[in-house]
Amino acid sequence: MKALFKLVVAAGLFAAGAGTATADEGPAWRECHDGLWCAEVQVPADWTSPADGSRVAIPLLKIPARDRKLGVLLVNPGGPAAVIPNFGFPGYRDQFADLAARFDVVVFDPRGMGVRCPTANPAPMPAPVTESAHREHTAANERFAVDCADAMGAYRGRLNARQVAHDLDAIRGRLGERRLNYFGSSYGTVYGQAYAALFGHRVGRMYLDSVLDHTRRDPADWARAGAVTAEHNLHRMARWCAGNAGCALHGRDVLAVWDRVLSMPAVDASAVLSWAGARIGDDRIWPTLTAGLAQAEAGDLSALTPRPGPPDFGLARTAFCADFPHQDDFATVRRLEDRLRAVAPRLGWAKTPWQVTGHCSGVPRVGLNPPAALSAMPRVLIANGEHDPLTPAEHGRRVAAQLRGTYLPTAGNHALYLRGNACVRDHVHRYLWTGALPAPDARCGAPG
The missing domain is CATH 3.40.50.1820 (Alpha/Beta hydrolase fold, catalytic domain)
Structure with a gap:
C-alpha cells in the first residue's frame, strides 16, 4: 500500500440515504x-x-x-x-x-482512480519540513490540480x-x-x-x-499513534538485533549507531528517515535495515541512496485530502512536526501516516469530508x-x-x-x- 499519507467545516454534504439506488437489472458481466x-x-x-x-x-x-x-x-x-x-x-x-x-x-x-493526469503529483516533502520546501510543495500541488482539471472532469470535488x-x-x-x-x-x-x-x-x-x-479531527492526535508505533519498531529492531547473531549490528548498540549515522556530515538525514521509515513496519526487513546502517557507519552510503519510485499521475492524493482535510499552513505543519518529534524523536516523527505534515498543502479544498x-x-x-x-x-x-x-x-x-x-x-x-x-x-x- 502506498501510502500512499485541516479542521475544515464542510458545507453542502449529504443527507443520509439521499439518492440511494434500488435494485434493478444487474450489471452486464x-x-x-x-x-x-x-x-x-x-x-x-x-x-x-x-x-x-x-x-x-x-x-x-x-x-x-x-x-x-x-x-x-x-x-x-x-x-x-x-x-x-x-x-x-x-x-x-x-x-x-x-x-x-x-x-x-x-x-x-x-x-476516479482510473483517471491519469497529464502531470505527476509532487514528491513528498523531506523531513524536517522547511518553509521553502513547503512553499514549493504547495505550489506544485496547486499546479497539479490545474493541469488535471480536464482529465478530472466530473470527478472534481x-x-x-x-x-x-x-x-x-x-x-x-x-x-x-x-x-x-x-x-x-x-x-x-x-x-x-x-x-x-x-x-x-x-x-x-x-x-x-x-x-x-x-x-x-485533531491531526496531531490522529498522527501520534503511527509515529509512536514507528519509533517503537525501531526499539524492537534493536532488541531483535541484540538477540540475533545474524544481525549485522549484533553486539552493538543499534540506537547509538542510528544516531551516529544520522549525524554524519556526508549523510542526508531526510533520505535515511525516508529509507528506514518505509521499511521499519516489516520485521522481515530488519536484516536489510541493520546491514544498511552498518555499511553507512563504515562509509558506504549506497544502501541509503534514494531510489525514486514511479511518478504518480493519479487522484489518490486528491481523494485522501478530501477525507482528511487537516490545516496545511507552514506554521501549523511545523508545530505538528514538533509535537510528533517530542513523542517519537528518532524516526517516528518523520514517519507520520500519509505524510500528514504538509502532504495536502495546496490541494484544492473542494468536496471535503x-x-x-x-x-x-x-x-x-x-x-x-x-x-x-x-x-x-x-x-x-x-x-x-x-x-x-x-x-x-x-x-x-x-x-x-x-x-x-x-x-x-x-x-x-x-x-x-x-x-x-x-x-x-x-x-x-x-x-x-
Whole structure:
C-alpha cells in the first residue's frame, strides 16, 4: 500500500440515504482476467444532486462463489487505487480465493482512480519540513490540480468517501442484495466507516482490516499513534538485533549507531528517515535495515541512496485530502512536526501516516469530508496490527469502540488478512460464513 499519507467545516454534504439506488437489472458481466468477470455500474457523479443527470462508471470484478453461496461480499483492498487490473496476476488474485468459498466476491475500484493526469503529483516533502520546501510543495500541488482539471472532469470535488459510500449502496442495489456484506482493508476501511455512518441499517457483515481512523479531527492526535508505533519498531529492531547473531549490528548498540549515522556530515538525514521509515513496519526487513546502517557507519552510503519510485499521475492524493482535510499552513505543519518529534524523536516523527505534515498543502479544498464520530453498529469485526505504523492499532481500537464492534488484537503489521495471517483468516472466515464473532479474549499472533 502506498501510502500512499485541516479542521475544515464542510458545507453542502449529504443527507443520509439521499439518492440511494434500488435494485434493478444487474450489471452486464463479461469474462476477464482468465476466468473472472468484469462489469461497470453507472452512478450519479454527485450524490448531493443525483438528479442532474451527470453519471460516472464504477468498475467491478467478480470471483464467483464455489459452493453454497451465501450472497455477495463487496471488497476493497485499499489504496485508494485502481486494483482490478492487478487480478491479471495469479499471486494477487490468490489472496482473495478463500473469500469466494461461500460468497460471490465483488471487488470495486473507487470512483476516479482510473483517471491519469497529464502531470505527476509532487514528491513528498523531506523531513524536517522547511518553509521553502513547503512553499514549493504547495505550489506544485496547486499546479497539479490545474493541469488535471480536464482529465478530472466530473470527478472534481466528488472523490470523498461519502460519495463512495453512496456508490457502494448503489452497487448493493444493482446486485440485488438486501444488505451489504463488506470487507475493507487499509483505505477500504475509510469507505466502510462512511457506509456505516450513512447506511448502518443496511449492513449485514462487515470486516475492517488495518483501519485508518476517520473519526479524529485533531491531526496531531490522529498522527501520534503511527509515529509512536514507528519509533517503537525501531526499539524492537534493536532488541531483535541484540538477540540475533545474524544481525549485522549484533553486539552493538543499534540506537547509538542510528544516531551516529544520522549525524554524519556526508549523510542526508531526510533520505535515511525516508529509507528506514518505509521499511521499519516489516520485521522481515530488519536484516536489510541493520546491514544498511552498518555499511553507512563504515562509509558506504549506497544502501541509503534514494531510489525514486514511479511518478504518480493519479487522484489518490486528491481523494485522501478530501477525507482528511487537516490545516496545511507552514506554521501549523511545523508545530505538528514538533509535537510528533517530542513523542517519537528518532524516526517516528518523520514517519507520520500519509505524510500528514504538509502532504495536502495546496490541494484544492473542494468536496471535503472531514472526520466525524460514528454511531454504534455492534456486529462489525475489526483487526489492526499492533506493529503497523501506517494504520496503527489505536486507530482500529478507536473505531471499534465507537461502533461497539469486536476488536481482534493481532501482533502483526499491515493488511493482516491479505498478507496471510492464518489466525486472522480463520476468525474472518468463521464470522463471514456464520456471523460468529471472536471471543472477548481472542488474540492473534504474528504469522509464523
